[in-house]
Amino acid sequence: MKAAIVGGGILGTALAYRLTTEGVEVELYEAGRLGGGTSAVGAGWLNSGGKEPFAYHLLNVSGMAEYATLAREFGHAPWYHASGNLKWTTPDKTEQVRADAERLRSWGYPVELLSPKRVTEIEPYLKVPGDVTQVAYYPWEGLADLTQLTGVLAHAAAANGARIHTNTRVASLVTEGEQVTGLTLADGTAVDADVVAVCTGRWSDELVRTAGVGLPMAPSLGFNIYTGPAPVVLNAMVHTPDVNFRPDGSGRVMARTSEFDDAVPIDGAVDPVPDIGKEILARAVKYLPGLEGVAIEGARVAYRSIPGDDHPVVGEVPGRPGLYLLVTHSGGTMGPLFGRLSALxxxxxxxxxxxxTFRPERIVTV
Ligand SMILES: Cc1cc2nc3c(=O)[nH]c(=O)nc-3n(C[C@H](O)[C@H](O)[C@H](O)COP(=O)(O)OP(=O)(O)OC[C@H]3O[C@@H](n4cnc5c(N)ncnc54)[C@H](O)[C@@H]3O)c2cc1C
Structure with a gap:
């Protein structure tokens, strides 16, 4: 069997790797560089704390567990951090945090309510404000370094025989009757395949349209800043009322807040960094004082790859045999899982x- 995968983000590379371990011949086409799309901006927070309904929660929990499996498989996994997530809110929302924790526990998802003192034992460089009485700790959650992981997965797929074509845009899908039989590259080259897997994130609607398939998307913007190396050690993802941040390697910190997500409507690196970057950093300094005086190295923006009803679209398109869709938000959390399940x-x-409940038939039109 020959599979053509379009897109070299976390979903496309995870699928490529798993298909090769199942003996499938793989060609992967990526318009730019591996992991350079939304996967380059995603926070990589592996989580299921706020995911509903239960079927979606379960999928995300399975996605988190898949990272441990993948890490064992590779032996050395510098791209995976089983570091948990800490979250505190303003005092008026304490009851809400407690109620959320109870619901999650009833779903078998551990949440601990920690004292600020206990938090600083776990994360000594954090400063929890004096009016905070409890901090929710989600021990199963963690972090992935997505761009690095796309490289690792593509490298492993190539070692298994996959051919990875970067800087190679797919112009259109090719159909014969209802059947999708391959694709055409931007330079006009025709490629035959038994199955074409579309893993093009927020650009997926454009590509499937060329095979007469409608896929409603609802992309939204996300804006992150990245500091230079700071004299701090931070392990976990941290959510506070006005800023969220995570470690980003060598003392660097990535910080963001949904409040400013729409402020810079571009795609990619933001240069120069606008003043909202300084505001986000100032907020992070309150909770991680070691960031004081550390410069912002950069800022990046991406559109989230969100199907129109917020939920994943995974599977063959009815009425278009040979066309397989793998499109989701929270692709950091679920990418390796979706790669394996789709390959099988x-x-x-x-x-x-x-x-x-996440099949294409609920949302696509043919
Ligand atoms: C600000 C922000 C924060 C996020 N935080 C989290 C988080 O904490 N946890 C989490 O789980 N998820 C998070 N996400 C979502 C997650 O990052 C994405 O769901 C995931 O990266 C999507 O991966 P992908 O492989 O589908 O898409 P992408 O990484 O965008 O990959 C698609 C690739 O397809 C390529 N492509 C497009 N069209 C073509 C074509 N015609 N031919 C060839 N190649 C093509 C693109 O160049 C791109 O590289 C976040 C997203 C954003 C924006």
């Missing part, structure tokens, strides 16, 4: 029950 389905026809 494409290679052997195994359909995982956890995907039942």
């Amino acid at each position: 389905e494409i290679a052997h026809g195994e359909r995982d029950a956890r995907l039942a």
Whole structure:
């Protein structure tokens, strides 16, 4: 069997790797560089704390667990950090945090309510404000370095025989009757395939349109800043009422707040960094004083890859045999899982029950 994968983000590379381990011949086409799309900006927070309904929560929990499996498989996994997530709110929302924790525990998802003193034992460089009485700790959550992981997955896929074509844009899908039989590259080259897997993130609607398929998308912007190396040690993802931040390697910190997500409507690196960057850093300094005086190295913006009803679209498109869609938000959390489940389905026809409510038929038009 020959599979053509379009898109070299976390989803495309995870699928490429898993298909090769199932004996499928793989060609992957990426318009730019590996991991350079939304995966370059995603926070990589592996989580299921706020994911509803239960079927979606379960999928995300499975996605988090998949990282541990993948890390064991690779032996050395510098791209995976089983570091938990800490979250505190303003005092008026304390009851809400407690209620959320109870709901999650009833779903079998551990949440601990820690004292600020305990938090500073876990993360000594953090400063929790004096009016905070409890901090929610989500021990199963963690962090992934997505761009690095796309490289690792593509490298492993290539070692298994996959051919990875970067800087190679796919112009259109090719159909014969209802069947998708391949694709055409921007330079006019025709490529035949038994299955074409579209993993083009927020650009997916543009590509599937060339095969007469409608896929409603609802992309939204996200803006992050990245500091230079700071004299701090931070392990976990941290959510505060006015800024969220995570470690980004060598003492660097990535910080963001949804409040400013729409402020810079571009795609990619933001240069020069606008004043909102300084505001985000000032907020982070309150909770991580070691960031004081550290410069912002850069800022990046991306559109989230969100299907129109907020939920993943995974599977073959009814009415377009040969066309497989893998499009989701929270692709950091679920990328490796979706790669494995989709590979088993494409290679052997195994359909995982956890995907039942996330099939294309609920949302695509043909
Ligand atoms: C600010 C922000 C924060 C986020 N935080 C989190 C988080 O904490 N946790 C989490 O789980 N998720 C998070 N996400 C979402 C997550 O990052 C994405 O769901 C994930 O990266 C999507 O991966 P992808 O492979 O589908 O898409 P992408 O990484 O965008 O990859 C798609 C690739 O397809 C390529 N492409 C497009 N069209 C073509 C074509 N015609 N031919 C060839 N190649 C093409 C693009 O160049 C791109 O590289 C966040 C997203 C944003 C923006």
